[in-house]
Amino acid sequence: MSNLLANLNAEQLAAVTLPDEPALILAGAGSGKTRVLTTRIAWLIQNGHVSPAGVLAVTFTNKAAKEMQTRLAAMLPINTRGMWIGTFHGLCNRMLRAHFRDAGLPQTFAILDSQDQLSALKRLLKGLNVDDEKYPAKNLQYFINNAKEQGLRPADVEANDDYNRRFVDLYAAYDEQCQREGVVDFAELLLRCYELLRYNDAIRAHYQHRFRHILVDEFQDTNVLQYQWLKLLAGYGTGRAAAVFAVGDDDQSIYAFRGANVGNMRDFEHEFRVRQMIKLEQNYRSHGNILDSANHLISHNARRLGKNLRTDAGHGEPVRVFQGGSDGQEASWIVEEIRDQIAQGMSRSEIAILYRSNAQSRVIEHALFSAGIAYRVYGGLRFFERAEVKHALAYLQLIENPRNDAAFGRVVNFPTRGIGARSIEALQDAARQYNCSLSEAVAYVPGKAGSSLGAFIRLIDQMRAETRRMTLPEMVEYVTNTSGLIQHYRTEKEGQDRIENLQELVTAAQAFVMEEGYGLDAPAAVLPAGHEGAPALAEGDQAQQVLDPEQLPVVMTPLVAFLTHASLEAGDNQAQAGQDAVQMMTVHAAKGLEFNVVFITGLEEGLFPHENSAMEADGLEEERRLMYVAITRARERLYLSFAQSRVLHGQMRYHVRSRFFEELPESALKWLTPPQQAYGGMGGGRREKSESAWGRDWFKRPEDVAYTGTKPTGGMDTGNGYADSKRAAETGFRVGQGVFHNKFGEGKITAIEGEGANAHAQIHFKRHGTKKLALGIAKLDPID
DNA sequence: TGAAGGCGCTTTTTT
DNA sequence: AGCGCCTTCA
DSSP, X not given: OOOTTTTOOHHHHHHHTOOSSOEXXXXXXXXOHHHHHHHHHHHHXXXXXXXXXXXXXXXXXXXXXXXXXXXXXXXXXXOOTTSEEEEHHHHHHHHHHHTTTTTXXXXXXXXXXXXXXXXXXXXXXXXXXXXXXXXOHHHHHHHHHHHHHXXXXXXXXXXXXXXXXXXXXXXXXXXXXXXXXXXXXXXXXXXXXXXXXXXXXXXXXXXXXXXXXXXXXXXXGOOHHHHHHHHHHHTTTSSSOOEEEEEEXXXXXXXXXXXXXXXXXXXXXXXXXXXXXXXXXXXXXXXXXXXXXXXXXXXXXXXXXXXXXXXXXXXXXXXXXXXXXXXXXXXXHHHHHHHHHHHTTOOGGGEEEEESSGXXXXXHHHXXXXXXXXXXXXXXXXXXXXXXXXXXXXXXXXXXXXXXXXXXXXXXXXXXXXXXXXHHXXXXXXXXXXXXXXXXXXXXXXXXXXXXXXXXXXXXXXXXXXXXXXXXXXXXXXXXXXXXXXXXXXXXXXXXXXXXXXXXXXXXXXXXXXXXXXXXXXXXTSOOTTSTTOGGGTSSOHHHHHHOGGGOSOOOOHHHHHHHHHHHOOOOOOOOTTOOOEEEEEHHHHTTOOEEEEEEOOOBTBBTTBGGGGGSTTHHHHHHHHHXXXXXXXXXXXXXXXXXXXXXXXXXXXXXXXXXXXGSOGGGXXXXXXXXXXXXXXXXXXXXXXXXXXXXXXXXXXXXXXXXXXXXXXXXXXXXXXXXXHHHHHHSOOTTOEEEETTTEEEEEEXXXXXXXXXXXXXXXXXXXXXXXXXXXXXXXXXX
């Protein structure tokens, strides 16, 4: 810890030691961004610029937050636990817990994850008898979250037609429902916290006074509300603003679809009068050819803040490019290359296969599986999202707060206890009529339904009574048993895994109470008295609390803290951790990771760049950034591949290779297969027999024919890898061909799907964008 | 109550 | 094709 600054390069050093003023750090991929962030915090503290309590550092993922905390702890002999280092949602949660009254929330509010939010909306729509064809819960969810991320309450949303007005009304009704039930969704965490700061002068003043240094990671991914929140917290415009240290990379902004606003970087630079933007351009990850490719590609984007990565490593190996006749061939080739790599001593976990969309993984998985190569697919359900775990948590939530209708609805009849749809309906009617929670409404339901429901209420009450003195792990175990969940899964054929997950939940509870410092003896439902800064929360003057930063962090009961943790941190998606396996994931999921060997697959027009991106403003640029992220994951060896045909959603599709190939430096590439076929010309192919797949005679492998050949009914006997030339013979059109349409003018066929009378072409028209037209119907003339 | 079959959707995803 | 969700039927 003696010399924090040792081994920093000049750019990093400049960033770390900037004066206490707003700063924007443009941190390229692999440029030591996290190191700069953490060293900056350590340096500020060590040199007395700020105390640990005066720092707020915010990131997007729990993983990144944890990483920051760990690294900081390694640099300074301080307790990082109490520091305000966390995710936007985590920090907002913390503030709302501390000021629950001022925020208008119950002390132990529960947090809805996206799934929970969707179910809550479905429940709402059903209750209001809304036509869910016309107003799908999914759309409403999107509408609401979008509004909240813009900082808009129902009253603030402009609706210019009846349809949108209805959405606004439903948004209002949803907020009321949440309020009644004491629950808060993810977007609400941020918006509530923003409003808390905005409308409560004392609290705002307190935090503005307290946080003198605010550090933001992945700034390019912040949304409108997050930026507003930061401005408020930093005291922007007050004349004594905190020093905001924003670190980001506009070239790696790939989350516009979920509200990220790269424009925040520009806005920040201007609004905070950033005096100098520091660029971290020295890359410590990739070899030269890989970096050249990345630089070359991204230079095709307009409106960049501007950055060029450089490396001291040599050119290294060329970037290898492979064209397959089909997705199956592409997969077989990947398997062969991976075999070679493994044979040469490469560890499987250092090999990553990236793709644009999850649907692409299946073919590759099949190939790896048949070849007996261990692999791991990222994505999918994570621990706390699993149904059985959510069920157990719902029981815990009901014990904590019987008014939580979402939890009630989830487990009132699971395991089944004779409470059918009719009973639930009667209960919901009663709840509406008396304007109360489902639990409270049970008293108003007569007859047999009423008595079964009453038994359920008694079950929950009994659980609450009997767990009163239990520790959290004991309570979790008790609940999984007494609820009948374990019993239920014993009789289910796939139940064993689920039982194991429930047992794992007990283990998770044990780990949680230890890590959070409650200890194994702490009663789950009791506020830990004497625990750092505890009791003032339950009663007492909020203002006083505000003035005493030592009373934070907020203390929750172990139970509430655990439930919060489960919502805010969904946990890993069940990794068979430890096993040396090839890593498979989407490009999005790969952001922030690095591997020795990277395959970027499915580089085809329509897939990557994805066809839907053509519909969105700046869609193509975002796809290019995605490609940039993908390329910069590789340290030593990078493979790019595409296939002429692939089965997608059960349909054979034909694609030309991605335009991104045209944006890479020829000098860095090595084509393992002739590069020109997709555009009709055959020239220019530089075969590399020695290592290329070309020499392996792919097209005669029986298992590949199934992939390559079009359906027999189509009468096409491909399987020779030249599917689209065959198509040309049949339909008169081929991918890559220029066409003229009476209405849309000149265009080029970018994909053909379906066959015979059903054949459709995706055509990119110069003046009208991409259209999908039926070849049998549209009046198309071929042009050169 | 639970199994079976039909329907529709299918880019990317953290909290 | 493959999955989740919903309805239907025994």
